[in-house]
Amino acid sequence: MKTASQRAKRVALLGILLSLMLVLGWVEHMIPVPGMPGVKLGLSNSLLLFAVYMLDIPTAYLMMLLKVLLSGFLFGNPSSMMYAFAGGVVSLTAMALLSRSKAFSPVVVSMAGGVMHNVGQVVLAMIVLKTPGLLFYMAILMAVGLVTGLATGVAAKAVMKHLPHFSK
Numbered sequence: 001m002k003t004a005s006q007r008a009k010r011v012a013l014l015g016i017l018l019s020l021m022l023v024l025g026w027v028e029h030m031i032p033v034p035g036m037p038g039v040k041l042g043l044s045n046s047l048l049l050f051a052v053y054m055l056d057i058p059t060a061y062l063m064m065l066l067k068v069l070l071s072g073f074l075f076g077n078p079s080s081m082m083y084a085f086a087g088g089v090v091s092l093t094a095m096a097l098l099s100r101s102k103a104f105s106p107v108v109v110s111m112a113g114g115v116m117h118n119v120g121q122v123v124l125a126m127i128v129l130k131t132p133g134l135l136f137y138m139a140i141l142m143a144v145g146l147v148t149g150l151a152t153g154v155a156a157k158a159v160m161k162h163l164p165h166f167s168k
Helices: 004-029 045-054 057-075 078-099 106-129 134-160
Strands: none
Touching: 004 045, 004 057, 045 057, 045 078, 045 106, 045 134, 057 078, 078 106, 106 134
């Protein structure tokens, strides 16, 4: 059983991580990608990857949910929250499953997360908009997800090797 001090430290850590996720989300919101609507760098994915490997998976889901809600209220709207949640659930589920295998490095797990985030969003868009033609755009977004997942995975792995695991 955790002491009050341990619980307080964990809440403080989660508050710091969530704040970082929101700042990174704000930064990427300010960086438009011309000609590619909806494309973002996925900077906060590095913190979710950190949570998957260094904290625990339920905490990672909580962080994703809070980031979607707070980012939606700060920078978006209910529609953007819906798409971010769909992408976040699919992405985080893929990362959680792949992270359990020692065969995949955090960088590969992050790349899969980047791809699956876009898959989740496009599948939801195809359902909501009844537009199967979005499959073409999904191919482009999957390539973008690989590149952004590579970048965030390399960043997260570099940070994780310098930090201790946090007790679950």
